Amino acid sequence: MSSGWTTKALAVLAKDIRTELRTRYSLNALFMFAFTTLVVVSFSLGQLSLNVQVLSALYWIIIFFASMSALSGVFVKEEDGKTAQTLRLFARPSVIYAGKLIYNMLLLTILCALLTPLYVVFMNVTVPDWPLLLVVILLGIIGLSGATTIIGAIVAKANVRGALFAVLSFPILLPLLVAAIGGTNAALAGAGWDGAENQVRLLVAYAVIMITASAVLFDFVWNG
Amino acid sequence: MGSNYTVMFANLVIWAGIFLFLFRLDKKVSDSEKRK
Amino acid sequence: MVRKYLQIGLFVLLAGVIYFSFTTPAPQQMIGEASRIFYYHIPMAWLTVVAYAVNLIYAVRFLKTRSELDDFRSLWSAELGTMFCVLATISGSLFAKVTWGVYWTWSEPRMLSIFILLLIYGAYLSLRAAIPTPERKGIISAAYSIFAFPTVPFFIFIMPRMMLSLHPADSVVDKNLHFTMGGTVLPIFLVSLFSFTVLYFWLFGLGIRLHKVQLARSEEA
Numbered sequence: 001m002s003s004g005w006t007t008k009a010l011a012v013l014a015k016d017i018r019t020e021l022r023t024r025y026s027l028n029a030l031f032m033f034a035f036t037t038l039v040v041v042s043f044s045l046g047q048l049s050l051n052v053q054v055l056s057a058l059y060w061i062i063i064f065f066a067s068m069s070a071l072s073g074v075f076v077k078e079e080d081g082k083t084a085q086t087l088r089l090f091a092r093p094s095v096i097y098a099g100k101l102i103y104n105m106l107l108l109t110i111l112c113a114l115l116t117p118l119y120v121v122f123m124n125v126t127v128p129d130w131p132l133l134l135v136v137i138l139l140g141i142i143g144l145s146g147a148t149t150i151i152g153a154i155v156a157k158a159n160v161r162g163a164l165f166a167v168l169s170f171p172i173l174l175p176l177l178v179a180a181i182g183g184t185n186a187a188l189a190g191a192g193w194d195g196a197e198n199q200v201r202l203l204v205a206y207a208v209i210m211i212t213a214s215a216v217l218f219d220f221v222w223n224g
Numbered sequence: 225m226g227s228n229y230t231v232m233f234a235n236l237v238i239w240a241g242i243f244l245f246l247f248r249l250d251k252k253v254s255d256s257e258k259r260k
Numbered sequence: 261m262v263r264k265y266l267q268i269g270l271f272v273l274l275a276g277v278i279y280f281s282f283t284t285p286a287p288q289q290m291i292g293e294a295s296r297i298f299y300y301h302i303p304m305a306w307l308t309v310v311a312y313a314v315n316l317i318y319a320v321r322f323l324k325t326r327s328e329l330d331d332f333r334s335l336w337s338a339e340l341g342t343m344f345c346v347l348a349t350i351s352g353s354l355f356a357k358v359t360w361g362v363y364w365t366w367s368e369p370r371m372l373s374i375f376i377l378l379l380i381y382g383a384y385l386s387l388r389a390a391i392p393t394p395e396r397k398g399i400i401s402a403a404y405s406i407f408a409f410p411t412v413p414f415f416i417f418i419m420p421r422m423m424l425s426l427h428p429a430d431s432v433v434d435k436n437l438h439f440t441m442g443g444t445v446l447p448i449f450l451v452s453l454f455s456f457t458v459l460y461f462w463l464f465g466l467g468i469r470l471h472k473v474q475l476a477r478s479e480e481a
Contacts, residue, residue, distance in 0.1 A: 150407065154400055158390040167386050168404060171379040175414045178422070198422065209410050217403045220323055224399050228293070232282035236275060243271045250267065250466060256473045 008091040012099025016074075017106070026070050030111045034066040035118065042122040055125055056184035060140070060177055062119075066111065071148050072165035074100055075156035084156075093219040097149065101211070104145040104152075112137050128190035136183035136196065139203035143176045146210035153221045172210075179203045270462070273455040277448060284444040294358040297351055299449055303456035304348035305370075308377050309412075310460060311341025315384075316409055319402035329472070331398035334405065335388065336467040340460065342381040349374050369420035376415045380408045 020026055041058055050058075078084040087096060116137065120127060127133055151168050155161045183199035186192070193200070281299040288295035318334035352371060357363050366372060387404055391397045 150403075154387070154404060155390075157393075157396060157400070158387065159392065160390055164386060164390050168383045171376050171383060172408055172411050174376065175411060175418075178419070182422075202418075213407055213410065217407055220399055221403045224396055228282045232278060235278045235282075239274055239278060240271075243267075243274075246462065246466070247267055247271075249470075250263070250462075253466060253469050253473060254263070256477075257469065 005092075005095060008095045009098040009102075012087075012091065012096055013102050013106075016099065016103040019077075020103075020107075026073060026107055027110065029070040030066050030107060031114060033069050034062050034111060034115050037062045037065060038115065038119060038122055046123070050123070052188040053185055055123060056181045056188055058123070059119055059184060060181050062115070063108075063112070063140070063144070064173065064177060067108070067144060067148060068166045068169065069162075071104060071107070072152055072155060072161055074104060074149065074152040076152070076161055079156045088223065093222045094215060096222060097153075097215060097218040100152075101145055101149045101214075104149050105141055108141040108145060109138075112141060125188065127188060129187045129192065132193060132196055133184065133187035136180060136187055136200065136203065139183075139200065139207060140176065140180035143180070143203055143207040143210060144173070146207050146214060147172050147176065150214040150218055150221060153218065175202070176206050179206060267462070270455060270458055273451060274459070277452045277455060280444070280448050281452070284448065287445040287449075291359050294355060297355050299452045301348060301351040301355060302449070303453050304344050304351060305374055306453060307344040307456060307460050308341050308348055308374065309416075310457065311337045311344060312377065312380075312409075312412065314464070315341060316405055319405040322398055322402050326398075328398070329468075331402070332471050333464075333468060334398075334402060336471070337464060338381060338384055338405075340463055340467075342378075342385065344460070345374060345378045345381055349378055367423065369415075369423050372419060372423075373412075373415045376411060380411065383408070 041062070045058075075084075078087055090096075119125065148165075148169055151165060151172070154168065155165045158164055179199045179202035183196045183203060186196035186199060189195070277299065281296055286293050286295050287298055314337040315334050318330050318337065322330040322334055352374060353363050356365065356368070356371065364371070384401055384405055388397055388401045391400055
């Protein structure tokens with residue numbers, strides 16, 4: 001039974017990847033929004049030599065807003081494309097959730113892979129501790145996906161989706177932002193793994209809690 | 225100390241008003257429940 | 261009959277709280293008269309959390325029973341909670357202005373916590389308003405209520421420790437987080453806390469009974 005589960009989850013994921021590669025709507029939205037914000041920030045603040053705390057915060061602000069603009073659509077496109085019913089018949093809720101969750105993580109990973117080097121270049125960031133920084137970003141991505149995937153499902157059937165998605169996500173994402181910014185701060189300031197210990201622990205705990213809660217609640221949201 | 229008493233009386237009046245409203249509302253609801 | 265006497269008793273209790281909160285010495289000497297607001301501000305914040313807990317309990321219950329009444333209980337407690345949250349935020353903000361000279365600061369953990377709760381309540385009510393179908397409304401908002409819950413202990417328990425480590429020299433914050441209650445302060449505070457809690461449950465019960473009556477009346481018609 002477990003191989004059936006994995007196969008189906010991967011099938012959902014593959015379908016989303018294929019659709020995305022065809023049109024690149026989400027990727028484009030994510031990247032263009034993030035890149036534009038980066039340019040604006042760099043342009044307006046570039047003259048000032050920004051301290052590490054500001055740089056850490058700005059990075060995650062960009063990621064946050066890019067996510068708010070682009071991640072709300074992961075289930076909306078199913079509703080709009082009328083493929084939601086088919087999807088419901090295709091597999092159990094947990095399968096759908098897993099597929100969508102990994103899809104969101106992939107989107108964000110690609111975004112960060114592109115954005116991070118650009119950020120370092122445009123904002124003149126020196127990174128003393130790349131491994132720590134990458135781990136923090138990766139954990140942040142997992143937490144972000146974990147929290148926003150189910151909210152995407154929640155707003156898919158509502159009316160004012162875009163704004164509602166941000167309104168619902170923000171309180172829930174705040175702990176993640178606190179931990180991610182703090183962890184990035186530690187990585188950029190060279191505080192090492194000891195300095196970031198609290199934040200990393202928090203990031204892991206956050207990801208676990210959010211994904212577990214989503215897995216339990218997704219069934220209700222998806223099937224009513 | 226004078227202004228303390230003013231605030232206190234204002235609060236008492238407000239609370240009395242709120243309470244009377246709730247009290248009468250409760251009575252109305254209780255009556256509706258009994259009639260049912 | 262008993263109910264009437266209990267209600268009058270509540271009136272007397274809270275009237276007494278109001279009276280004594282202004283006629284006894286101020287709770288915190290360092291801050292002076294403004295500290296009297298603690299008799300009201302803290303119960304408001306406490307009720308915000310209680311209301312959320314009730315909302316959460318009925319959200320879980322609703323997901324199991326799918327009874328409209330459970331959903332309404334969840335909603336009604338959220339509405340009450342929002343009201344208390346607004347009152348708590350405003351009273352806290354006024355206190356901050358008098359004590360620290362600013363209406364708002366993100367460095368104060370308690371201020372942040374109540375703000376988060378305000379956001380969650382606001383999000384919950386916005387969500388309910390945005391869902392057209394009544395069946396989905398209850399389920400989706402119950403799911404969100406449960407999902408948003410882990411955030412709350414984070415901000416009430418974990419954040420203060422993290423923030424105090426960032427602002428170790430903030431003695432004013434420290435004093436306000438742990439102001440000791442001696443003499444006349446403790447009994448007045450406890451009675452206030454108790455009375456407001458009773459008030460919340462009265463309001464909660466009233467709303468439910470009113471809803472039931474309206475349901476019954478619409479069935480007859």
